Amino acid sequence: xxxxxxxxQSMFIQEGEDVSMNCTSSSIFNTWLWYKQDPGExxxxxxxxxxxxxxxxxxxxxAQFGITRKDxxxxxxxxxxxxxxxxxxxxxxxxxxxKSTFGDGTTLTVKP
Amino acid sequence: EAGVTQFPSHSVIExxxxxxxxxxxxxxxxxxxxxxxxxxxEIKFLLHFVKESKQDESGxxxxxxxxxxxxxxxxxxxxxxxxxxxxxxxxCASSQGGLRDSPLHFGNGTRLTVT
Numbered sequence: 001x002x003x004x005x006x007x008x009q010s011m012f013i014q015e016g017e018d019v020s021m022n023c024t025s026s027s028i029f030n031t032w033l034w035y036k037q038d039p040g041e042x043x044x045x046x047x048x049x050x051x052x053x054x055x056x057x058x059x060x061x062x063a064q065f066g067i068t069r070k071d072x073x074x075x076x077x078x079x080x081x082x083x084x085x086x087x088x089x090x091x092x093x094x095x096x097x098x099k100s101t102f103g104d105g106t107t108l109t110v111k112p
Numbered sequence: 113e114a115g116v117t118q119f120p121s122h123s124v125i126e127x128x129x130x131x132x133x134x135x136x137x138x139x140x141x142x143x144x145x146x147x148x149x150x151x152x153x154e155i156k157f158l159l160h161f162v163k164e165s166k167q168d169e170s171g172x173x174x175x176x177x178x179x180x181x182x183x184x185x186x187x188x189x190x191x192x193x194x195x196x197x198x199x200x201x202x203x204c205a206s207s208q209g210g211l212r213d214s215p216l217h218f219g220n221g222t223r224l225t226v227t
Contacts, residue, residue: 004154033215042116042203042218043155088155098145098207098216099168102155 006089006103013079014111021087021106022073029091032065032072033100037086046087047074079110114138116219118204124225130192133222135204137186143167143209144187145216146179150200158202161187162209173198194226 006023013019023032031050035043047058049065049072056063062075072091076083086107090100117136125131137144146158158177159169163184172179176195181187191198201223205216 041220042205044218045215048215090155098143098205098209099157099160100216101157102147104152104154 004089004091004101004103006106008106009104010107010109012109012111015079015081017079019076019079019083019108020073021089022071023089023091023103024071025091025101026070028069029093029101030069031092031094032063033090033092034061034063034072034074035088035090037088037105039085043088076108079108081110081112084108084110116204116206116217118202118219118222120222121220122223122225124227125194126227127196128193130190131194131224133189133191133202133204133224135187135189135219137204137206138217141206141208141217142184143207144181145205145207146187146189147203147205147218148200149203149221150197155203158189191224194224196226199224199226 004023004025033048034046037043047056047063052069053067054065060077086105088105089103092100119134123131142163144161147155149155157171160167161181164181178190201221203218203221205218207216208214
């Protein structure tokens with residue numbers, strides 16, 4: 001089946017630093033999603049991307065849908081302690097379908 | 113509105129026993145999904161209900177897993193008999209569906225440990 005390679009697996013950064021993580025796939029997706037999971041909770045959608053080349057921001061978060069439709073990245077600027085968590089990328093073939101293929105996650109630790 | 117709720121939050125059982133996980137989706141959401149994350153790996157799709165019907169169960173690992181959604185409201189996922197490799201976090205998610213901006217809403221998951 002389809003697989004997403006998400007990197008890095010983990011990151012340890014200082015508060016105030018910028019963060020970048022990405023996802024690549026061997027096959028095309030038509031929708032890319034980025035989720036964050038806080039400890040003990042379920043993933044929460046951060047950003048949804050529906051069009052190749054699309055660049056979308058949500059506060060300090062910026063994500064892009066790669067032009068080849070096989071990759072996406074997420075940037076977090078000026079990190080703060082509450083950014084700690086696991087970030088997952090996910091791809092979908094249809095924007096209306098909830099069946100997603102997820103990456104392994106990037107665990108982010110922010111040191112105050 | 114109340115979010116997706118899952119019960120129990122944790123379950124520890126012995127190999128060979130049976131466990132039933134429950135999910136209550138957001139009221140009015142026709143689409144209900146089960147996902148699983150095993151040992152820090154990716155979150156993997158198990159199956160998808162539209163109302164009470166199974167739309168896609170291609171991710172179910174084997175016939176030890178049985179999912180039901182009687183009446184199109186809450187859903188249960190039964191594992192019988194449980195094996196060690198079934199350990200992981202089982203997530204349920206729901207969505208209204210049919211709309212592009214109808215994202216998945218995940219529950220907090222059930223952490224299953226099979227010893």
